[in-house]
Amino acid sequence: MSNDDLGAGGGTADWGADDGYNDDKELPPREEHTDADGVKHVVEWSINEDAYAVKTTTLTRTTKKSRKVSRGVATRKSWAKFGECSGKAAGREYGISAVSLEEINMEWVTPAGDSEEENSDDERAKADMDIQKRLKMERFKIKQEERRRGVNNWAQLMSLEAAARSGEAGPSLGDGDGGGGGPGGKYVPPSKRGGGAGADAVGDSMYQRDDSATVRVSNVSPSTTEADLEELFSNFGPIRRTYLSRDRVTGESRGFAFIAFREIADAGRCIDKLDGYGYDHLILRVEWAQPKEGAPGAGIRPAGAHVVGRT
Amino acid sequence: MRPLLLKGHERPLTQVKFNREGDLLFTTAKDKRPTVWRADTGERLGTYNGHNGAVWGADMTYDSSRLLTGSADNSAMLWDTASGKRLHQWTHKSPVRAIAFSPGDSIVTAATAKLMGQQAQIYFYRHAADMASVDPEPVMVLGGLEATATRVLWHPTSTFLITVGEDAAVKKWDAETGTLLETVRLHKKGINDAQWSSTGEQFVTASSDCTAKVWDTRSLEVLKTFTVEAPVNSASMSPTFDHVLLGGGQEASQVTTTGNREGKFEARLFHTVYESEFGRVRGHFGPINTVAFTPDGKGYVSGGEDGFVRLHYFDQSYFDRDYD
Numbered sequence: 001m002s003n004d005d006l007g008a009g010g011g012t013a014d015w016g017a018d019d020g021y022n023d024d025k026e027l028p029p030r031e032e033h034t035d036a037d038g039v040k041h042v043v044e045w046s047i048n049e050d051a052y053a054v055k056t057t058t059l060t061r062t063t064k065k066s067r068k069v070s071r072g073v074a075t076r077k078s079w080a081k082f083g084e085c086s087g088k089a090a091g092r093e094y095g096i097s098a099v100s101l102e103e104i105n106m107e108w109v110t111p112a113g114d115s116e117e118e119n120s121d122d123e124r125a126k127a128d129m130d131i132q133k134r135l136k137m138e139r140f141k142i143k144q145e146e147r148r149r150g151v152n153n154w155a156q157l158m159s160l161e162a163a164a165r166s167g168e169a170g171p172s173l174g175d176g177d178g179g180g181g182g183p184g185g186k187y188v189p190p191s192k193r194g195g196g197a198g199a200d201a202v203g204d205s206m207y208q209r210d211d212s213a214t215v216r217v218s219n220v221s222p223s224t225t226e227a228d229l230e231e232l233f234s235n236f237g238p239i240r241r242t243y244l245s246r247d248r249v250t251g252e253s254r255g256f257a258f259i260a261f262r263e264i265a266d267a268g269r270c271i272d273k274l275d276g277y278g279y280d281h282l283i284l285r286v287e288w289a290q291p292k293e294g295a296p297g298a299g300i301r302p303a304g305a306h307v308v309g310r311t
Numbered sequence: 312m313r314p315l316l317l318k319g320h321e322r323p324l325t326q327v328k329f330n331r332e333g334d335l336l337f338t339t340a341k342d343k344r345p346t347v348w349r350a351d352t353g354e355r356l357g358t359y360n361g362h363n364g365a366v367w368g369a370d371m372t373y374d375s376s377r378l379l380t381g382s383a384d385n386s387a388m389l390w391d392t393a394s395g396k397r398l399h400q401w402t403h404k405s406p407v408r409a410i411a412f413s414p415g416d417s418i419v420t421a422a423t424a425k426l427m428g429q430q431a432q433i434y435f436y437r438h439a440a441d442m443a444s445v446d447p448e449p450v451m452v453l454g455g456l457e458a459t460a461t462r463v464l465w466h467p468t469s470t471f472l473i474t475v476g477e478d479a480a481v482k483k484w485d486a487e488t489g490t491l492l493e494t495v496r497l498h499k500k501g502i503n504d505a506q507w508s509s510t511g512e513q514f515v516t517a518s519s520d521c522t523a524k525v526w527d528t529r530s531l532e533v534l535k536t537f538t539v540e541a542p543v544n545s546a547s548m549s550p551t552f553d554h555v556l557l558g559g560g561q562e563a564s565q566v567t568t569t570g571n572r573e574g575k576f577e578a579r580l581f582h583t584v585y586e587s588e589f590g591r592v593r594g595h596f597g598p599i600n601t602v603a604f605t606p607d608g609k610g611y612v613s614g615g616e617d618g619f620v621r622l623h624y625f626d627q628s629y630f631d632r633d634y635d
Contacts, residue, residue, distance in 0.1 A: 072374055073334045083358030084344065084397035086320075090354070097353040100313045100594075100621075106580075107591045107631065 027053060038062070101251030103225050158188060213264045214289040215238075215271055218256040220244070221280040226257075232279065233259045237266025258289055315353035315619035319346045324600045324614025326368045328510070330375040333606035335392075337378065338620050341365035345380045350605065351614075353622055357395045361388060367408050368462070372416045374427070379419060381407030382554060385419040389438075389445070399445050401436060405429035410424055411463040412438070418450075421472065431456040433463065433474065435489075451489050454455065461503055466528065467511040475502040475516055475529070483531060495531045497524065503543070504601065509550035518544040522559050525583060537581045537588075545601040551608030552628040552634070553583040558613050560598030572599070578602060578613050589634065594621050 025044035034040045042058040071075075081088050085096075092098065139159075217229070226244045233239055241260040246253055261267040275286040328337045329350060331597040336348040345359045345366050364384035371378050371392065379388040383406040389399040409422040419438045425431035433453040449590035455611065458478035465472045471492065474482045479498040484491055500519035507514050513534065517523045523546040525535040525580075535555075537546075543559040560576040576598060580590040597616035604611045610624035 033462070070332055073332050076334060076375070076393075079356060079393050081355070081357055082393075083346075083360050085355050085357060086395075092352060092354050096317070096319055096355050097348070097351075098316050098318075100316055102313075103454060104312060104314055104594055104623075106312075106626070107577075107593070108632075109588045109590055 003171040101246075105227060143150065150216045161188065179249060211260070211289050212268045213261040215259050215261070215267050215286050216256065217259060218287075219272075219282050220253060220255050221282045222253045222255065224253060224280060229257055229259065232274075233261075233270060235297055236260045236261070236270040236273070312623055312626045314624075315622040317348055317353055317355070317622060318618070319355055319358070320344070320347075320614075320618045320620070322365070322618060323597075323616040324618070325366060325614045327601045327603050327614040327620060328369055328371075329606055329612070330371050331373060331606065332375070334619075335370065335371075335375060335386060336612060337368040337369045337459045338614060338621065339380060339610065340614070340618065341383075342618075343382075345378070345390075347378075348620075348622075350622065359388075359390045359395050359397070361397045362386070364406070367406065368410050370411045372412055373414075377416075379410050379412060381410035381421055382408075385423075389419070398442055399447075401434070401447065403434065408459050408461055409463045411465055411472075413472075414467050414469045418593045420463050420465070422463050422473070422587060424459040425456070426459070430454060431459045431476070433460065433484075453484060453489050453491075454546060455491055458501075461501070462505040464505055464507060464514060467507075473505065475505040477501040479520075481505075481516065481526065482530060484487075493531055497533050498522065498624065500542075504545040506545075506547050506603070508548045510551055513548070515546045515548050515555060517543040517557065517559070519543070521559075523555065523581075525555065529601065535583060535586050537586055539579060539588075541598075544599060545603075547602050547604045547611065548583070549608045550602050550606060554634075555581045555583050556602050556611055558599030558602035560595075560616075562598070574613070578611070587613065590629075592623065595619065 027047070030045070032040070038061060039120060040060045041064070042060070044056045044058070046054050046056065048054050080086075081090075085093060155164070171228040224244070226242050230242050231246060233242070238261070239259060240262050242257065243260075244253055244257040245255075259267075259270070261270065266299075271286050271288065274284055277284050277286075317338070319402075320338065320342050321554070322341035324338060324340045325339075327337045329335070329473075330337070334350055335356070336350045338348065339345045343360075343362045343364060343366065345362070347356045348354065349356055352374040357554045359378065359380065362380065362382040362384055364382050366380050366382045369378060375392055377398070378392045379387065380390065381387045385403045385406055385411055387401045387403070387407045388397055390397055402420075403421065403423045404428045406424040407421045408424045409420075411420045412418070413420065416438060419436040421436070423429065423432050423434065435451040435453075436449055437444065439445060455516045456474070456476060457480065458476045460474040460476045460482075462475050463472060465486070469486060469619045471483050471486050474484065476482070479496050479501055481495045481497070481502070482491060483493040497514065498518040498520050502516045502518045504517040505514055512528055513525050514528060515523055515525050519542040521539055521542055523537045523539075523543045524533045525537075525548070526532065529535055537543075537555060537557060539557060539559065542559050542562060543557050545558045546631065547556045548554070549556070557579045557609070576595045577591040578595075578599060579588055580592075581588050590599065595615035595617055596619075599613050599615050601614045602611060610622065612620060612622045614620045
């Protein structure tokens with residue numbers, strides 16, 4: 001960008017206006033130099049809409065790669081753009097061509113009948129069984145609770161609960177059979193249901209994710225991808241989930257990630273080994289993921305879990 | 312791998328095709344503007360403006376100097392690839408569904424749709440480098456098709472051609488006389504795409520009956536069948552590995568009723584010999600309408616109902632893997 005039109009000549013500027021950059025002050029000229037590594041530094045100055053001077057430093061590294069191509073291909077390299085993009089500058093057009101921000105990996109499919117596949121199928125079946133069992137328990141508990149209170153339909157239970165929360169006198173059981181739209185029949189999200197049922201219900205909710213075997217990794221270098229993390233952390237045991245936090249707009253890594261292990265012991269060992277480990281010129285910080293405030297499940301992790309493997 | 316996302320089309324893609332050397336990628340969609348891209352950078356090189364309807368397919372000459380497109384505006388157009396200038400236009404009575412140059416580029420073949428009271432036909436026009444000798448009148452017209460031909464494949468020897476149709480038929484025609492040599496119906500539903508193997512000894516067809524089949528060109532026998540859960544819109548054979556790539560997914564009209572994962576919008580890679588699936592690549596938000604391997608087999612491109620073209624270059628792990 002040329003800045004000839006920006007400066008009005010330094011000599012004519014009033015010294016009183018010298019305490020900050022403004023339109024009258026001439027901006028430093030554009031600087032350009034190439035350092036020993038072949039990186040081109042360009043320093044440009046401009047004035048933004050708030051009348052502040054902005055210094056923009058652009059670093060460019062140019063590498064040359066030669067590739068042998070046929071004559072036809074070589075000729076086509078020099079073709080100019082035409083049609084919709086006629087007259088556009090060489091290179092990708094913004095909004096038309098882009099490199100995917102997301103790393104897409106091929107999902108390898110192991111053919112059915114392999115022992116590995118069978119194993120994981122078994123595991124899945126087992127997990128399903130567990131869930132079924134827990135659901136049954138949950139339902140049984142609710143039934144018990146309802147019976148204890150002498151409620152015989154859901155709408156009645158809801159209105160009772162709502163009344164208990166608001167501290168008002170609830171509607172009597174007799175007039176609550178009008179249906180779901182009855183007085184005080186406010187909607188209660190599933191996670192809050194049974195909140196007044198007693199202390200023993202805490203931590204049993206099906207809807208809560210179990211974060212006990214999850215570690216939080218911070219100070220992750222921006223160039224690290226999910227695949228890199230998986231490669232590094234899978235050394236300690238099977239991983240359930242990897243999440244690398246990214247900026248929603250630019251897709252750049254925000255420098256921290258969560259790794260959910262299957263086993264708490266694996267997570268413990270991982271923290272022992274990797275906290276303070278130098279990875280890609282930065283020192284990783286690995287700690288237990290903090291569950292959300294007040295979420296049931298916060299107390300699930302056994303107290304001795306993080307000592308596993310340390311003794 | 313990080314695919315290149317090419318967002319030049321506003322409507323569903325109908326065909327993606329590399330030129331012979333693989334440096335240019337041609338895409339056609341239902342939005343009237345065939346587009347050419349540089350395959351290495353994903354840079355849009357130009358669009359061919361002039362059609363007034365969905366463009367169903369494209370083909371280019373051996374030296375990539377000319378491009379042929381067939382459109383639902385009933386016309387086939389011949390373009391100068393480098394400048395986007397229209398050189399010639401052939402008009403028909405119904406949409407042009409499939410288009411191809413013969414080997415040696417001396418014949419232009421255009422297959423028209425069975426629509427608007429017209430019969431499905433295949434037109435042959437003379438083509439030459441010298442535009443003066445490009446004939447507006449067909450030298451030969453093939454009839455006798457029960458349904459629209461969706462792709463026309465000229466055998467590299469120029470002696471016969473293969474057409475696949477909406478009626479699930481694979482037909483072999485004598486290129487010299489225009490006689491129908493053989494009709495084989497082994498698919499249960501319409502065939503959406505057909506592509507040669509790198510040698511022309513086999514070809515692969517993709518059908519709405521949720522299968523893709525590899526055929527022996529000479530005998531028209533089915534050698535291999537690949538079955539998936541959703542209609543297959545396109546299939547391509549790798550020039551370097553025994554791999555077949557399938558693109559498809561639930562029909563566009565039913566997409567909104569299912570989630571992304573259930574729609575099976577993944578590109579699926581099968582081992583040709585074992586007929587077993589070994590890999591999947593996700594990314595499209597809708598069914599994949601068309602796929603093609605790069606001529607060097609190092610990547611592939613897919614075009615979706617979502618209007619996106621995704622150009623993939625495989626990671627090293629694809630080449631290192633033991634597939635046998």
